[in-house]
Amino acid sequence: MSTEKLLLIRSARQVVTVTDDPKVTRLVGREMSAVATKDGAVSIVVDNNGMIEFVGSDDEMREKYSGVRFSREIDASQYVVLPGFVDTHTHPVWAGDRVNEFAMKLAGATYLEIHASGGGIFFTVDKTKEASDQQLEDLLCERLGKMLRSGSTTVECKSGYGLDLDSEMRLLRIIEAAKRRVTNEISSTYCGAHAVPKGLSPEEATEDILQRQIPELKRLMEEKILTVENIDVFCEKGVYTTEQSKRILEAGKAISLKVNFHGDELYPTKSAEMGAGVGALAISHLEEISEQGIADMAANNCVAVILPTTAYAMRLKPPPVRKLIQQGVAVALGTDFNPNAYCYAMPVVMNLACVTLGMSMPEALISATLNAAASLDRGHTHGSITAGKFADFLLVRAPRWEHIIYQLGAHEDLIDVVVKGGRVVFEK
DSSP, X not given: OOSEEEEEEEEEEEEEEEOSOTTOOOOOGGGGGOOXXXXXXEEEEEOTTSBEEEEEEHHHHHHXXXXXXXXXXXXXXXXXXXXXXXXXXXXXXXXXXXXXXXXXXXTTOOHHHHHHTTOTHHHHHHHHHHSOHHHHHHHHHHHHHHHHHTTEEEEEEEOOSOOSHHHHHHHHHHHHHHHTTOSSEEEEEEEEESSOOTTOOHHHHHHHIIIIIHHHHHHHHHTTSOOOOEEEEBBOTTSBOHHHHHHHHHHHHHTTOEEEEEESSSSOOOHHXXXXXXXXXXXXXXXXOOHHHHHHXXXXXXXXXXXXXXXXXXXXXXXXXHHHHHTTOOEXXXXXXXXTBOOOOHHHHHHHHHHXXXXXXXXXXXXXXXXXXXXXXXXXXXXXXXXTSBOOEEEEOSSSTTHHHHSTTOHHHHEEEEEETTEEEEEO
């Protein structure tokens, strides 16, 4: 054993491991009813590669690591240690705001009515095109910093406020640049099919994506200018049909992108059935999912990414979370951070999931950690505090882990330390 280690967290009141089996990459059904914990004077040892090497009692740690020096040692006797949150659905690259639309929604306007009037995504696209690259990069990094301080150590980041070839590649380049500036881990998503550009029909927009945007993205990835992991489409009535969405997603899959898209949000479109059929890693929203869609997602190990902020802000019918869990679909949570659902914080999302969607606190925490990691193909390396995984965790000043959900809006007071890859990246 090396005589030096990167980090020791010692004497924690409680460590929420989520699962004690490092081979478990997601939890479903009744497995989501409880989280694994270690209680009372618990230590975590991180090796020099930023990986978790040991989780156990202080006594076991002292015996095993006698004579070992640590680059950093943290007394966690006043803390609960949680896995870093994985925010699995965000739209963080944009300029301007849509405060006026919030007032319109409160007055009864629907999302598609606002969209049809030139608001919504189109308004943000225009404001984003007016902003400089540096302005957009600075805004993105500022937002990711706030997410980090709210506990999100890994964040999925979409393009989508460009829509045309040059603008979409620009936004993906800005996400790439942000990876070099922030300490969150970023999973980058191409979302050129976020809306149908003005002046084009859905079919014309589909062909532009298939013939121009995806080939250019492939080139930029092959030349290692961009590192993009996922492809997203807004499969919705009045936007991209299920058949058009399928063609776009399959083209993305052909260049090695993982399928992770918006489906069955405002109208039942059989997005879930289609997504399961093309081997989607995850599908988001699902307020209007069918019984068959649920069955197909369960059968094909497709993660349901639930976004409580969106259903709350838009007064939508809640997604059928209980049915999804009962039928064996792995459920994850995300903030859906965007100008239409302005929320940085996964603790707020977990509270909303419990209160408005009927999830238990263990279900919400699993959905924000291990299952969220699974939705980004990271369940084998992220989302639980087990040996062999990345050392991403939070030190929360509370007597038990449930306080991070129970104390609505208090996460900035509760989270004192954020660790990413074994290094302290935020500390009060």
